[in-house]
Amino acid sequence: MTNRSGGGFPVAADDWLVPTPGARVLAVGQGSALMAARLIARGAQVTLIDRDPAILLSARRRQPSLAVVATSAEALPFQPCSFDAVVISQGMHLLAPGLALAEFARVLAPGGYLGLAYTTRDDSVPWVRRLARVLQVYDPELMTSKQIDSIDALSGSPYFPDVESHSFRLWVPITRDGMFEMVSSAPKLSGLPEPAASALLDAVGAIYDTSANSPEPLALPYAVQCWRAEVNHSEFTSQLELAPEGLQITL
Numbered sequence: 001m002t003n004r005s006g007g008g009f010p011v012a013a014d015d016w017l018v019p020t021p022g023a024r025v026l027a028v029g030q031g032s033a034l035m036a037a038r039l040i041a042r043g044a045q046v047t048l049i050d051r052d053p054a055i056l057l058s059a060r061r062r063q064p065s066l067a068v069v070a071t072s073a074e075a076l077p078f079q080p081c082s083f084d085a086v087v088i089s090q091g092m093h094l095l096a097p098g099l100a101l102a103e104f105a106r107v108l109a110p111g112g113y114l115g116l117a118y119t120t121r122d123d124s125v126p127w128v129r130r131l132a133r134v135l136q137v138y139d140p141e142l143m144t145s146k147q148i149d150s151i152d153a154l155s156g157s158p159y160f161p162d163v164e165s166h167s168f169r170l171w172v173p174i175t176r177d178g179m180f181e182m183v184s185s186a187p188k189l190s191g192l193p194e195p196a197a198s199a200l201l202d203a204v205g206a207i208y209d210t211s212a213n214s215p216e217p218l219a220l221p222y223a224v225q226c227w228r229a230e231v232n233h234s235e236f237t238s239q240l241e242l243a244p245e246g247l248q249i250t251l
Helices: 011-017 030-041 053-062 097-107 126-136 149-155 176-184 196-211
Strands: 024-028 045-050 067-070 083-089 108-121 163-174 218-230 240-243 246-249
Touching: 011 030, 011 108, 011 163, 011 218, 024 030, 030 045, 030 053, 030 083, 045 053, 053 067, 083 097, 097 108, 097 149, 108 149, 126 196, 126 218, 149 163, 149 218, 163 176, 176 196
Parallel strands: 024 045, 024 083, 045 067, 083 108
Antiparallel strands: 108 218, 163 218, 240 246
């Protein structure tokens, strides 16, 4: 179940994930395209990778200064120490962590960071908990919290031994009709027969009416969960050497 309404991403989250102005950044996957555009606006030099050339062309049309490369995160075609930061939004769980983390470490410069971000609905707000109870009558799995296994893989990687985390709040406005659309888009709710469908929408409407401060829309809360870790090159069997033209790893 997703919300199609817009909402401003917290700038502090981008600053925390990539704290160095003008950094060379590798953004991984389609989910990181919006973050790539925001980082470019802050002066970063960003390269976006994805397996699908069509996704990259679309991102390049929206952001002409974005460099794009069609490739896999598990086999990066970049020289060692090419980037100051690697960022992934909503996508680490789609990768093979053992291979990808080693590649990220290889292309990061000493002192560089890997940053992960996941935006999830914040169920700590009372009206959101009431909505979850209503929806879970029809779909017990809806709006339940799930562990992000890819974060466990990062925490266990010898290339990124010290993982920091930070959570940022994001409020997304949603109208009454927008909430009905969000609920109706859930696969197990979209096909409800009558009178169950009407009863569900009546209950959802009641939650909206008692929670919103009319005429302002209700604010749907999200948590932007971020993790970052500085690279540790000591686990590589080869040595990190300072060449005349800069830092490189001799393989």
